[in-house]
Amino acid sequence: MQTLKRNILAVPILVWLGLFVGIPLVFVFVLSFLSRDSLGTIVFQFTWENWQRVFDPIYLRVFRNSLLLAFLTGLVTIVVGYPVAYITSNLEPKKRALSIGLIMLPFWISSLLRTYGWMILLGNAGIINNVLRALGIIDKPLPMMYKFGTTLVGTAYMLIPFAIVAIFNSVDKLDRSLLEASYDLGANKRQTFFNITLPLTLPGIAGGFTLVFIPALGLFYVSDLLGGGNTIFLGNMINTQVTRGRNRPLAAAFSIAMIAVVLLVISIYGRIAKDDAEGLFL
């Protein structure tokens, strides 16, 4: 009774989550075991077929593609984002606010438009190729579009603010006297970074990686536009099955499988960040 009273304020959000997340999730789960007719209409007949297809080697490659993309995106955003976060947290307050503002600024523009921006930049008749040709450095345009790498660049660009903010919070909390103690005891800057800064900001790195990895697993428009559908990822797969494929039960099975992967990643993150009181999710 006491706990109920104390948690009364959480009731609205729990009702909201139950209605709009919990129940639909149950629908999707049930849907993944149902059949469909040739027109795509759901038939209430139990089947394992969708799940068998999920574990089909052909479709497992889709998982592999997506996991690879999400992992590399996480890696790239951490490697590029760490210095940005580190430098930002060491700025004086005014410049720091400006820097964080600039990092967040792209969020004010539709992500679809920003993806088209990359096409204008990287295309065969795009800005980079035009400039290089005008300068006489190349004769034929460099083929930069519709590759796995193109998708990686686009996804990393889209998600890097999450990594920067997560690492920033971690670096910002770092007690600077620990760095001074390290120098004082005879360590140089490199030793201090690898022995003190990096291990103590690991929760931020893990948090940033998780925050990037999860959406990277499901993004579909970036790989559609920049990857040209040459590599099939989970997001594209689900999108195609729902729209053109008219196979919502199969899409449901893939969705549930993807959620399982996400939960796995979160549980790994939870282990890494368990000593950090201000975790991302708990």
Add this chain to the structure above:
Amino acid sequence: MKQPLLSLVNINKYFGDFHVLKDISFDIEQGEFLTLLGPSGCGKTTLLRCIAGLESIHSGDILLNGSSIKDMAPNKRNVNTVFQNYALFPHLNVYDNIAYGPRVKKSMTEAELKERAANVLELVQMLGYEKRMPHQLSGGQRQRIAIARALINEPAILLLDEPLGALDLKLRKHMQTELAQLQKKTGTTFVYVTHDQEEALNMSDRIVVIDQGEVQQLGSPRDIYNNPVNLFVTTFIGDRNMMRVRVLETEATHSLVQFGENVVSIRNSGQHQLEVGREAVLAVHMDKMRVSCHEQPNALVGEVLSVHYSGSQIRIRVKVADRQITVVEYQKIDCECEKGDQVYVTWEDHGAILLPPEDGWAEGEV
């Protein structure tokens, strides 16, 4: 002449427009326990950080064994710091914390390190705690580990930045004794920063009193306690009654001064020139004063305002010439005085000092 271990030569330091350290010069001798004492914001911690290399200086020089270290990075200087919040690495256990210095400098083999670590842990009485994490230790234990972590590097100077500030009173007293013993045992030169006069007086061989970025006085604890050179040191060190008096006559060893209706004889400290007919400040240690009901020579006559018993000491407030004086007695007083009684306040000769008044000094209740 013997070369000092560390020489500070005309050090100036600014934070923006703020002049934090003003032309500071003094020497630190091999093996001494030197304390930088001053109120918060006086620049003592900044000075310590300049010696450690964590702050740069704008002009002047720092000489360690005769050679300049002012442009040397902190990791190259043979000095180590015990930080105010200890700054133990939270992700490393006690052993790895202590091993950090030797490991990053690759100054000893793991076997040597193990032996040295055991030595310093024994020194700070923390053997057996190697596997503990810093958050599993109490404040006092962290303190010891921070000292051990610094001492294993065998620094020429150990810098301690208010290391006892975060501990409770009882533990602080205990650690004072222990630190002083540790310093004698290891023979390491300690430079200790504190705002606590009692700590400074208890532990140090010499004290540097600093205020507003300037050295006010440098001397032995006894010297500073008994012969403060100016009003700042007089008010900062020791609990004194401060009285504005008029100088009537000066002789070879003593001067006659007038305080209200009272005329008393005070020893000359020899440091100050007092002018006859001018005002001066008479400062007397509260615990060097006595209260008597019977007429005494060379005494201030006053009326008892209150008597407080607190443990071994008795605090008596006496009104003399419209000013309030506090007397702290440790022995049994020679008469049971009560509020309203007329009493005679005397003092030990060396407990009183006469100083010239300074601008802006107001006679306040101490």
